[in-house]
Amino acid sequence: MQRLFIDSVSKSFANRKVLSSVFLNCEIGEVVGLLGRNGSGKSTLLKIIFGSVKADFKYLNIDNKIYDKGYLSKNLCYLPQDNFIPNRVTVAVAIEAFCKIHKEKLLQIPFVSDNLGKRFRDFSGGECRFLEALIIIYSDADFILLDEPFSQLAPLLIEELKRHVNDLKLFKGFIITDHYYKTILDVSDRIVLLHNGCNYEINNNNDLVLHGYLPNLNG
Numbered sequence: 001m002q003r004l005f006i007d008s009v010s011k012s013f014a015n016r017k018v019l020s021s022v023f024l025n026c027e028i029g030e031v032v033g034l035l036g037r038n039g040s041g042k043s044t045l046l047k048i049i050f051g052s053v054k055a056d057f058k059y060l061n062i063d064n065k066i067y068d069k070g071y072l073s074k075n076l077c078y079l080p081q082d083n084f085i086p087n088r089v090t091v092a093v094a095i096e097a098f099c100k101i102h103k104e105k106l107l108q109i110p111f112v113s114d115n116l117g118k119r120f121r122d123f124s125g126g127e128c129r130f131l132e133a134l135i136i137i138y139s140d141a142d143f144i145l146l147d148e149p150f151s152q153l154a155p156l157l158i159e160e161l162k163r164h165v166n167d168l169k170l171f172k173g174f175i176i177t178d179h180y181y182k183t184i185l186d187v188s189d190r191i192v193l194l195h196n197g198c199n200y201e202i203n204n205n206n207d208l209v210l211h212g213y214l215p216n217l218n219g
């Protein structure tokens with residue numbers, strides 16, 4: 001079975017423990033939603049899996065091989081919180097760099113095929129985010145990490161992006177974090193919450209209240 005898991009993750013910044021013995025796993029065919037309050041360590045955890053931040057300790061296993069940095073598996077793609085495709089690059093060149101296996105499907109999306117020759121600097125912030133997210137979702141990697149893919153998108157594009165994640169999860173495993181928590185609840189097969197440096201499996205809204213993510217509106 002194709003599976004990514006990371007275990008025993010601990011990470012401190014300047015003596016402040018952000019992650020403490022965290023576990024997260026993802027299989028092909030599932031979307032794992034990662035929730036947590038501001039500063040709970042969601043981005044740090046994704047960066048540790050990808051390999052751009054070094055953990056104090058971790059055990060990372062992708063398809064039964066141990067990795068120090070996930071990107072070395074060549075089977076992991078990551079959408080960071082900030083734009084990552086340089087402004088002068090065209091949509092066509094960016095697609096060429098990331099997408100071969102699912103390229104034809106990506107080119108069937110009108111907003112993509114209509115704008116192949118345009119550079120990223122010619123799009124609005126939300127349009128850039130949408131395109132970057134699509135390119136990562138349709139990349140060749142089996143495991144996809146998405147850090148706030150919905151954050152700059154208007155409702156129609158959020159719905160469209162959710163559809164693409166759903167279509168591609170036949171071939172891939174996704175770990176997605178965002179503060180649009182209802183969208184995360186909609187698109188995910190299971191939810192993991194980071195709180196006080198630890199991971200919690202979430203089964204319903206009450207669990208989100210219990211672990212301090214949602215306010216308790218019943219007093």
Ligand SMILES: Nc1ncnc2c1ncn2[C@@H]1O[C@H](COP(=O)(O)OP(=O)(O)OP(=O)(O)O)[C@@H](O)[C@H]1O
Pocket residue numbers: 013014018036037038039040041042043044045
């Ligand atoms: N390079 C760094 N140096 C020092 N502290 C850092 C660094 N990166 C992250 N932190 C701290 O680690 C904590 C977790 O940050 P992280 O960005 O992972 O949180 P997050 O859950 O993604 O937050 P948000 O939802 O607000 O984006 C924060 O308190 C942050 O200030």
